[in-house]
Amino acid sequence: MKGLCGHGVGVELHEEPSVFNEGQKNTGLELKPGMVLALEPMVSAGDPYIVQTEQESYATRDGSISAHFEHTVLITERNPEILTNF
Numbered sequence: 835m836k837g838l839c840g841h842g843v844g845v846e847l848h849e850e851p852s853v854f855n856e857g858q859k860n861t862g863l864e865l866k867p868g869m870v871l872a873l874e875p876m877v878s879a880g881d882p883y884i885v886q887t888e889q890e891s892y893a894t895r896d897g898s899i900s901a902h903f904e905h906t907v908l909i910t911e912r913n914p915e916i917l918t919n920f
Contacts, residue, residue: 836882838892840873843906848872869909870917876902 840853851863853871865871876884880898887893894900906917 837884838874838876840871840904843870843872865909865914867909867911871907871909872904873907874902874904876900 836856838855840855842849842851842853851871853863853873855875876892878894878898878900881894881896883895884892885895892902905919908915908917
């Protein structure tokens, strides 16, 4: 979804860096070992644009069905490790 991003995880719940859900390959944030990131993709059956609701959540601009997920990922020397994988 356009405009949403994940974030770093550490002492505080939401920390830098911001991890955008969209972008161009080989641009943006360089992932380094030791980083812990909350990745929060949202997908929809329709329009890729969102609006914030009065309840401070998000909905698709066109009202289509959508799903929002979050996983915490540790970047290691070898492979990323999904910490919330269940």
